Ligand SMILES: Cc1ncc(COP(=O)(O)O)c(C=O)c1O
């Protein structure tokens with residue numbers, strides 16, 4: 368069901384944990400199935416120097432958190448903002464359609480964490496692209 | 511986590527079982543030598559006919575029924591569909607009200623929902639926190655328009671065994687047909703359709719060491735029921751389709767074996783199950799046993815681990831060779847948590863962390879030891895990753 372890459376990131380997740388005094392924290396919940404993801408960012412000179420996560424969710428959610436934190440490390444906030452759930456899914460060599468919403472959670476978490484930082488800095492938060500983050504691709508309910 | 515020698519521990523017998531050797535041996539000749547269509551008149555067909563008669567007698571004996579009350583089907587789903595739709599449409603003159611429970615298998619629930627769309631009224635009885643239907647609730651729900659009561663004998667997820675004898679007595683008192691889905695129960699409880707006032711009963715052979723794709727519907731003589739599968743005159747004109755002879759033979763042999771020593775089987779499986787459960791509870795804090803402590807199938811454990819999600823647990827267990835299942839939303843296809851766990855009042859996030867281990871004949875003490883070694887590590891690892899887990903008994907959601 369899952370690609371080798373997903374299984375790798377699930378079994379050996381990168382960046383598990385919290386960052387003390389994080390520059391930005393994104394706490395998001397998955398409206399589709401009720402899971403929770405927390406993203407912690409350390410930001411120095413507009414660059415993400417560390418990213419960590421804690422996730423309560425399925426294998427795809429854990430792998431997406433792991434991959435998303437990997438992808439944003441070392442990026443400027445502008446670059447990190449552009450890391451989409453599709454990019455996360457692609458980096459994981461694909462997710463089953465019913466699991467695409469789990470990668471949305473990761474994108475959302477990164478956005479929330481960046482905006483949390485911006486607010487703390489007294490900056491205008493950026494507009495989140497997915498105010499309603501359920502991307503229902505394949506996640507229809509009929510079994 | 512160590513990835514030592516690979517072994518497989520199958521603890522998902524409620525999903526399906528392997529076919530027993532004796533069962534397979536009984537089936538094989540009916541694929542090759544005795545392949546004749548039982549409806550034909552030549553001698554090789556007579557062998558097929560005889561084999562089906564024998565299987566029918568075996569099933570009848572296991573249920574306390576008469577052989578001509580036994581109908582072979584393609585499995586539990588067809589049997590449930592037939593019982594419900596068949597009785598519903600044949601008794602329209604009396605009424606169009608059906609009573610079932612909130613914890614039925616989807617083969618019953620979705621069939622009832624289908625009938626609702628077609629004008630029937632369905633009452634879904636609630637269950638208590640253990641998953642038990644209250645007979646008093648059933649009695650209250652019966653009206654003069656009620657044509658069928660369908661309550662499962664034992665639940666497939668949490669293993670709770672319903673008070674079928676009492677429910678059957680109530681149904682009889684009010685002269686309403688009583689169907690029970692006994693797919694999970696057979697071989698674990700003594701069933702007597704006459705004494706228990708059961709009018710219709712569903713079975714599925716792949717749950718009791720028989721082949722997949724073969725099931726049974728017991729229909730008490732005199733029950734008004736329409737056909738579901740129309741066509742040829744098989745099964746005494748009630749269920750069309752050339753018989754799955756090998757499957758039927760296997761079903762008969764399997765039910766004979768599984769009901770030959772229910773007590774002995776239960777004792778062995780229950781001892782393994784109880785040791786496994788005690789070990790899990792001793793080694794892992796913040797758990798919640800789902801289902802009834804005593805009134806449950808001997809091989810069933812359904813336990814929730816707080817702060818973690820079931821699919822990720824299954825993936826890890828599978829990686830270690832352990833086959834199990836969960837009621838988590840993340841594996842359900844519909845992304846809804848188990849309707850059974852929710853009906854017992856379990857909060858969504860605890861339903862998410864449920865694990866079902868169902869033991870069967872292949873399981874050994876060594877299997878129990880292995881699960882007790884692996885599972886605590888898996889749970890601990892996932893808890894470390896969980897934002898809900900604050901590292902202590904008081905963190906996160908505090909359901910006891
Ligand atoms: C209680 C119950 N009823 C019905 C079924 C459906 O049986 P089958 O798979 O043979 O259609 C199952 C199997 O999952 C079950 O557990």
Ligand code: FES
Pocket residue numbers: 397400401402423424425426427428466469839840841
């Ligand atoms: S987190 Fe629930 S399906 Fe992925």
